[in-house]
Amino acid sequence: MRARCLIVDDEAPARAELRYLLDTFEHVQVVGEATNAEEALTLLRSLHYDVVLLDVRMPGGTGLEVAAALREATHRPKIIFTTAYPDHAVEAFDLEAVDYLVKPFDAERLGRALERALSGAPDESEPQQPATGGGSQGDALGRIPVQRGDRTVLIDQSSIVYASAARGYSYLQLAQERVLVSLSLNELERRLRGHFFRAHRSYLVNLDHITELVPDFKGALVLVMNDHQHSKVEVSRRQARELRRLLGM
Structure with a gap:
């Protein structure tokens, strides 16, 4: 058919x-x-x-x-x-x-x-190990290109609060706005260096922008981020254990 x-x-x-x-x-x-x-x-x-x-x-x-x-x-x-x-x-x-x-x-x-x-769009699979560093040589600048009209703006990775999956693309949440990039979450995970952690199959968070960790009744965590709307990002149960280990909890 x-x-x-x-x-x-x-x-x-x-x-x-x-x-x-x-x-x-x-x-x-x-x-x-x-x-x-x-x-x-x-x-x-x-x-x-x-x-x-x-x-x-x-x-x-x-x-x-x-x-x-x-x-x-x-x-x-x-x-x-x-x-x-x-x-x-x-x-x-x-x-x-x-x-x-x-x-x-x-x-x-x-x-x-x-x-x-x-x-159907392929799922963004959850990593076997969290991503907390190590971009490739080609991504040494640590910047992500974002299209704004007919211009391309380079977003410094340190300004990314978290990223979320969007059908083969990704949203980047910055302090005051959300932008779309033509990279999957898996591709972003490979490119970003520094303190980025795959909290969930749909979220990649910058550990430097977490302000609060809130446990839920299922044994997982919810992260409160420091963007303008204090976004809440879910951490899967498996990744919650790894995050607690990384933070010495």
């Missing part, structure tokens, strides 16, 4: 390019195109699609609004945003998008997004 795909983009050349790329995947079939948000929602309510390639900025409503409207749908397709604008990625992942592709992209990049959409 081929996956049914809807293309949503207000520009005809962009739709044609997406259809051309999708033709290279035998397991995917394009069964509809929409040029705006209203058309997209009409089609999505009339047929069960497996995946939607969704532009962000369109006349009459944004792709983000379409994704938000689909949250309550009984059959919710997987959403891959395809856009020329990189500055909406955080909002897209908050709406549970599978991927966020910035134009131009090739068939290989689209293929990875489709694989994630149709087979």
Whole structure:
């Protein structure tokens, strides 16, 4: 059974390019195109699609609004945003998008997004041993690139309070904001040096930014961090034992 795909983009050349790329995947079939948000929602309510390639900025409503409207749908397709604008990625992942592709992209990049959409994103596995140091030589600067519009900003690792997994990407929580980076949590774990600890399969914390450890009734821990909202990060039971050992508790 081929996956049914809807293309949503207000520009005809962009739709044609997406259809051309999708033709290279035998397991995917394009069964509809929409040029705006209203058309997209009409089609999505009339047929069960497996995946939607969704532009962000369109006349009459944004792709983000379409994704938000689909949250309550009984059959919710997987959403891959395809856009020329990189500055909406955080909002897209908050709406549970599978991927966020910035134009131009090739068939290989689209293929990875489709694989994630149709087979499920690989879990960020919990490490056998905690990461408390040792980046590779290529990561000697200890900085993480973050896209801000058309600029790339280098975030110093010491300013990262913690990182959380987001379907093959990661959020970095800084003191006053949260940003999205195109690195998985496992990749971040390999790159970051210093006092970083894999507290949970979904969290990597900077030990220098922990202000409080709160035990829970299951034998695990909750960490209170020193960002502006005093975020709480769960520590798995196995990693809680290791963290207590590291802290001499």
